[in-house]
Amino acid sequence: MPNQTPTVNIFEKAVRKVGRILVRDFGEIEHLQFKSNKIDDFIDQSYCNSKESLIETLKYYYPSTKLISEKEKEYTNDEVILIQPLDGKENFIHGIPNLSIIVSKIKNNKITEAVIFNPITNDFYWASEGMGAWCNNNRLRVSKRTKIDHCILGVQNENIINLNQKDKDNLISIEKKFINIRKIGPDSIDLAYVASGKFDALVLLNSNLNNVGAGILLIIEAGGKITDINGKDWNLDSLNILTANPIIHREILIKKI
The missing domain is CATH 3.40.190.80 (D-Maltodextrin-Binding Protein; domain 2)
Structure with a gap:
C-alpha cells in the first residue's frame, strides 16, 4: 500500500474523530426505537455534533479552504472540500450498520482526494488521484465479470x-x-x-x-x-x-x- 497523502491523513483524522461520536450514539439507538419523539431529537443532535467535529478538525488544517456541506452547491473555487458527516441517516436510525462519514477535495473542477469511513464496521476507504483506491490495507479493483x-x-x-x-x-x-x-x-x-x-x-x-x-x-x-x-x-x-x-x-x- 502506498503512503497516504498528507491530505488523506488529515481527512482520516477528521472522520475517525467523528466516528467515535457516531459509534457511541449508534449504541444508544436501540434503546430509543419505541420513543419516536426522543429519537428524532437524538438523531438531530448526533448529526449536529458530528458536523461540528468534522468542521472543527478540517478548519484547523485548512483555515482558508471553503468547506461545503450538502445544502450548498458552490464548486467554483479553485479548491473546495465537500463534507458529509452522516450518509445513511435512515440506516443509522434503524440500527443498520451501513453508514459513512465522507470528505472529498475538489481542485480545478476535479475530485482529487477522498475518504469514506464506516465507523461501525471500521472500513476506511480512500483514494488520491493517480494512487489507486484502497480499503484499509487492500487495493480496490472493480469486478472482472463479463456476463x-x-x-x-x-x-x-x-x-x-x-x-x-x-x-x-x-x-x-x-x-x-x-x-x-x-x-x-x-x-x-x-x-x-x-x-x-x-x-x-x-x-x-x-x-x-x-x-x-x-x-x-x-x-x-x-x-x-x-x-x-x-x-x-x-x-x-x-x-x-x-x-x-x-x-x-x-x-x-x-x-x-
Whole structure:
C-alpha cells in the first residue's frame, strides 16, 4: 500500500474523530426505537455534533479552504472540500450498520482526494488521484465479470418520481438486463461496493455530490467506468449515475439503446 497523502491523513483524522461520536450514539439507538419523539431529537443532535467535529478538525488544517456541506452547491473555487458527516441517516436510525462519514477535495473542477469511513464496521476507504483506491490495507479493483446474467446491479431509485420520461425509460431498460438487483445504501457505501467488486454495476438517481463525490474517485481509481444513465460523461453537475466495470458498462449501454 502506498503512503497516504498528507491530505488523506488529515481527512482520516477528521472522520475517525467523528466516528467515535457516531459509534457511541449508534449504541444508544436501540434503546430509543419505541420513543419516536426522543429519537428524532437524538438523531438531530448526533448529526449536529458530528458536523461540528468534522468542521472543527478540517478548519484547523485548512483555515482558508471553503468547506461545503450538502445544502450548498458552490464548486467554483479553485479548491473546495465537500463534507458529509452522516450518509445513511435512515440506516443509522434503524440500527443498520451501513453508514459513512465522507470528505472529498475538489481542485480545478476535479475530485482529487477522498475518504469514506464506516465507523461501525471500521472500513476506511480512500483514494488520491493517480494512487489507486484502497480499503484499509487492500487495493480496490472493480469486478472482472463479463456476463450481465452473473452480475449484481445496485440501484437507488427512490427518486424516480422526479425523473423525466426518457430517464425513467432508460432506468427500466437497465434494470431489465439484470437478474440480481440490490438496494442497500447509502450512496457512498454502494459506490465503494462497486470499487471493491462487490457490486458489478450501480445506478443512482438525483444524487448529491457530497454523498457521491468520494465514491466516484474510488471507482475511477479502481478501474471503473462512470457516466450518467444516458451514457454521457459524468461531471460535477451530473445528478444521475451509471457505473460499472468497463465491459459491463458497455454492454448495458449497447443493449439499452
